[in-house]
Amino acid sequence: MCADTPEYKDTLNLPKTDFPMRAGLPKREPAWLERWEKIGVYDKLREKEGRDPFTLHDGPPYANGHLHIGHALNKTIKDMIVRSHQMMGYDSRYVPGWDCHGLPIEWKIEEQYRAKGQDKDAVDVVEFRQECRAFADKWVDIQREEFKRLGITGNWENPYLTMDYHAEAVIAGEFMKFLMNGTLYQGSKPVMWSPVEKTALAEAEIEYHDHKSHTIWVKFPIVRAVEKTGARSQLLGVNVVIWTTTPWTIPSNRAVAFNPDLSYGLYKVTAAPEGNWAQKGEHYLLADNLAEDVMKAAKVEEFVRKRDVSAEQLDLLICAHPLRGVSGGEGEWDYDVPMLPGDHVTDEAGTGFVHTAPSHGADDFILGVKHGLQMTHNVIEDGSFRASLPLFGGEVIITPKGKEGGANTAVINKLAEVGALIARGRVTHSYPHSWRSKAPVIFRNTPQWFAAVDRDIEDGQGEMGDTIRERALNSIDKLVKWTPQAGRNRLYSMIESRPDWVLSRQRAWGVPLTCFVKKDALPSDEGFLLQDPAVNARIVEAFEVEGADCWYAEGAKARFLGNEYDPEEWVQVYDVLDVWFDSGSTHAFVLRDREDGTKDGIADVYMEGTDQHRGWFHSSLLQACGTKGRAPYRNVVTHGFTLDEKGNKMSKSLGNTIVPEKVVQQYGADILRLWVAQTDYTADQRIGPEILKGVADSYRRLRNTMRFMLGSLSEFSEADRVELADMPELERWVLHRLAELDHKVRTGYAAFDFQGVFSAVFNFATVDLSSFYFDIRKDALYCDGDTPRRRAARTVLDILYHRLTTWLAPILVFTMEEVWLERFPGDESSVHLVDFPDTPADWLNEPLAAKWAQVREVRRVVTAALEIQRTDKVIGASLEAAPTVHVRNEEVLIALKGVNFADVCITSSVSLTGDPLPAEAFRMPEVEGVGVVFEKADGAKCQRCWKILPDVGSHAHAAVCGRCDEALS
Structure with missing residues (x-):
């Protein structure tokens, strides 16, 4: 509304503000960052007394590259949690951290050596570790600035690093708690092994991708049966047929498994092509549900089922290894292969019989331990067969570049040569890969160090149970709230079925397993592990001063063992800890030990991506349950993965990646933060150019709302304020809506529901305010004189201003600071130093x-x-x-x-x-x-307010209505 003539236009109360329509965020945001740093906003908030602490513990990103969009999503959600709880009256703390040890950094340093033609193993281990430390340190500094540019608040001057000396000392100390409480043991069992990285990997370091594998159907001839069954005369010479997708494991076979609950039969080939591997007259034992599929794969033209074969009969059969007596085999496979019952065998695929190599499979190992099968050590650390293995020595399973070697083909060709195959093929299936090298892994039997998850711990902390597994499962259900709830189910099922935790890695850059073992003793011998608190204390004390490098220094063994032990009688362990143990221990050196930690060493919130159910959530839970008896967190919040606009996974090769830095350069960090607030982060979310345009449009609409309020509040003072009882109904209705919204905002922020908070505030701002209340009250604001109605409207605008600015400050950190400073400039002024205003109960008015x-x-x-x-x-x-x-x-x-x-x-x-x-x-x-x-x-049109009324022209001021005449007077 505005006057038709210049003299009347100048009498209107038009909005006055320097707040620009165009935000210019990319250029202006850095100045606000500098301002906050100068003021010391985060530190000033810590000075507020009498507040309950609220601590979000940061899951450490890895210090080895620029940020991707997942980092931006993750850190922004964390920032919204921290800021919103601070503004709800808590002392909300956030200590950012970094994971600094481990294979990815070590791999980068090795690449540098390879590029120079140097041998990494020829470099002094301490010198190598120092290069890894310098590499991590460089990326910590880079990532810190990239995170700060997104408006993330926190103790940036004093973050935590897993490679800090105190952190390394605590990690070693936490490991030695496992050593002392009896859960640590050395075992030889198959673990997921990366031939590319030459180390064992934990489940958390594995991702599954489609992989094309060889498939073979192999004959295991029955050579005898335990006497008294009659099976000898009936089944001698019959072949048990197995199916496998890992032909390279056949040389390590020690048994064939069957399931007593399945139906099996004896089948005879009655017609087959000339020269076919499966020949007419041959007899096979097969699961009935799979017999037809097997015969089809073997190109058998006709076959008949001769009779049933019972589980009792199968249980007493002894087979020969298919390579028994092979020329050049040197007797390597001239042993019996028993038939053993196993619940893991199914008739969903294969033959109903499972070839069992205890050194190369989890189920195989369990079955082997139960029945005393011999372990083999046929595969060495580079993913090749040991040189001394007959026929196949030196053949490679997975090459250093992650490609298939010749081992599978060599085994298949030899089996075909000796007539042990009835079919071969290829199958594409989900297969474990290292999430770092992206190369396939293998199951390999190696001596490793484990934390037993089912061993009783007598540490006086058994409220949640006596074992790590019991404590973890009870913590999940009794101590932790999950957002979304599905996170509980996922982690619970993982903990429920997980094996013992593999703690050791055969690498150099990490915290060593600070323990000693008795020379020439077996892991099962009493006194195999040195358990001495005095030795442990010396190690921790040294690590505090010198860091973990001192473990590798000359004379370290004698130094730590002290005068009580002869160094010649003890072996120092040089494996390093799984980096998940590092990050799983952060609750101890961050929450427990820091002044800005927590009194009980427990965080209010852990918040990470859904992949961390098998990662940080998982390892932190296991580690804390082993050392303090319970979960180290009260809330676990999970976000999904970020996809492109079409719902595809982002990939550099597809060219669909969104780089946070580019978004910030084009739109500003607030637009990226607004995208986070508008999305349902608990599921997979999408981002792309068109989506960001929509976000920017929402931002503009909201910015216009804030600009209107700022302009209409020009020169507003406390003298203009009107009490609730003196307000018109419309204003009281707005306050009622604010009271409703206040509850929704606080409830939403407390539940980490930023989409719900922003949606509610945005709809209120654009629908209730811009399209309704502001639309109606523009006339009074612009055209009224100093009337009660105008003063009431401006009072409500002031109330709206304080609430919208603070409610949105955790999301739009830069823009709401700009809005705040328009009204409250000053060197020490900041919206991030204030709380959400309290809302009077009498604002609510349902009638x-x-x-x-x-x-x-x-x-x-x-x-x-x-x-x-x-x-x-x-x-x-x-x-x-x-x-x-x-x-x-x-x-x-x-x-x-x-x-x-x-x-x-x-x-x-x-x-x-x-x-x-x-x-x-x-x-x-x-x-x-x-x-x-x-x-x-x-009537006539008022030349000041544009209303058409009968009284226009009948007042002292020509061509205006009565209301405008009064305002002009």
């Missing part, structure tokens, strides 16, 4: 809200009726109208007459009647009993 819900419904009908007239060019603006509104419901009619309904509809006047609805009245089906008859406003 008033119900009344105004009716008013708004009728207004919708009037607005729609006028829009038709505007479209038909009957009128140019709603102020040219004076509609008659027919309302059938008497209660609604009374409600409308109790307000200035013409102002509500932004018309010059309006007539309200309970008369029956005329036939020509405009109706809306969803608003029953309301009809609008259009009429033009009667």
Whole structure:
């Protein structure tokens, strides 16, 4: 609304603000970052006394590269959690951290050596570790600045690093708690092994991808049966057929497994092509549900089922290894292969019989231990067969570049040569890969160090159970709240079925397993492990001062063993800890030991991606349950993965990656943060150019709302403030909505529901305010003099300003600071130093809200009726109208007459009647009993407010209405 003539225009109370329409965020945001650093906002917040602490413990990103969009999502969610809880009255702490040890960094340093033609193993281990430390340190500094650019608040000057000396000392100390409480043991069992990286990997370091594998159907001839069964005469010479996708494991076979609950039969080949591997007259034992598929794969033309074969018969059969007696085999495979029952065998694929190599499979190992099968050591660390293995020595399973070597083909060719195959093929299936090298892994039997998850711990911390597994499962259900709840189910099932934790890695860059073993003793011998608190204390003390490098220094063994032990009698372990043990221990050196940690060493929140159910959530839970008896967190919040606009996984090769730095350069960090707030982070979310354009549009609409408030509050002072009792109904309705929204905002932030918070605030700002309240009150704000109505509206605008600015500050950290400083400039001023304002209980007014819900419904009908007239060019603006509104419901009619309904509809006047609805009245089906008859406003147009009224021209000031005449006077 504005006057037609210059002299009247200058008398209006038009908005006044320097707040720009265009944000210019990419250029302006760095200045706010500098300002916050100068003020020391994070430190100032710590000075607020009497607050309950709230601590989000940071899952450490890896210090080895620039940030990707997943980092931006992760850190922004964390920042919103921290900021919102601070503004709800907590002392909300955030110590950022970094994972610094481990294979990815070590791999980068090795690459540098390879590029120079140097041998990494020829370099002194301490010198090598120092190069790894310097590499990690460089990337910590780079990532810290990239995170800060996103507006992330926290103790950036004093983050935690797993390679800090104190951290290394605590990690070693936490490991030695496992040493002392009896859960640590050395075992030889198959673990997932990366031939590329030459180390064991934990489940958390594995990802599954499609992989094309060889498949073979192999004959194991029955050579005898335990006497007394009669099976000898009936099944001698029959072949048990197995199917495998890992032909390279056949040389390590020690048994064949069957399931007693499956149905098996004896099958005879009655017709087959000439020269076929499966020959006419041969007899095979097969699971009945799979026999037809096997015969088809073997190209058998006809076959018959001879009879049943019972589990009792199978249990007593002895087979020969298919390579028994092979030329050049040197007797390597001249041993018996027993048939053993196993629940892991199914008839969903294969033959119903499973070839068992205890050194190369989890189920195989369990079965082997149960029945005393011999372990083999045929595969060495580089993924090749030991040189001394007959026929196959030196053949490679997985090459150093992660490709298939010749081992599978060599084994297949030899089996074919000796007539042991009936079929071969290829199958694409989900297969474990290292998430770092992206190369396939193998199961390989190696001596490793484990934490037993089912061994009783007598440490006086058994409230949640006596074993790590019991404590973990009870913690999940009794101590932790999960957001979303599905996270609980995922982690629970993983913990429920997981094997013992492989703690050791055969690498150099990490915290060593600080333990000693008795020379020439076996792991099962008493006294095999040295368990001495004094030795442990010396190690921790040295690590505090010198870091873990001192473990590798000359004379370290004698130094740590002290005078009590002869160094010649003990072997020092040089494996390093799984980096998940490092990060799993962070609760001890961050939450427990730091001044800005927590009194009980437990975090209020852990928040990471869904992959961390097998990663950090998992390892932290196991580690803490082993050392302190319970989970180190009270809440676990999980976000999904970020996909492109089409729902595809981001990939450099596809060219669909979104780099946070580019988004910040184009739009500003607040747009990226707003994208996070608008998405349901608990599921996989999408991002791309079109999505970001939509986010930027939402931002502009919100910015315009804030700009309108700033302009309308120009020169507002406490003297202008109006009490609730003196406010018009419309203002009291706005306050009611604010009270409702205050509850929703606080509840949403407490539940980490940023999408719900932003959606509620944004809809309120754009629908309730911009399209309704502001639209109605512009007339009073611009055209009224110093009236109670205008003062009430400005009071409400001030209240709205404080709430919207603070409510949105955790999300739009830069923009809300800009909005704040427009009204409250000053060297020490910042929206991030204030709390959400308290909301008086008497703002809630349900009867008033119900009344105004009716008013708004009728207004919708009037607005729609006028829009038709505007479209038909009957009128140019709603102020040219004076509609008659027919309302059938008497209660609604009374409600409308109790307000200035013409102002509500932004018309010059309006007539309200309970008369029956005329036939020509405009109706809306969803608003029953309301009809609008259009009429033009009667009178002249006020040259100041543009209303068309009969009294225009009859006042002291020419060409204005009575209200404007009074304002001009």
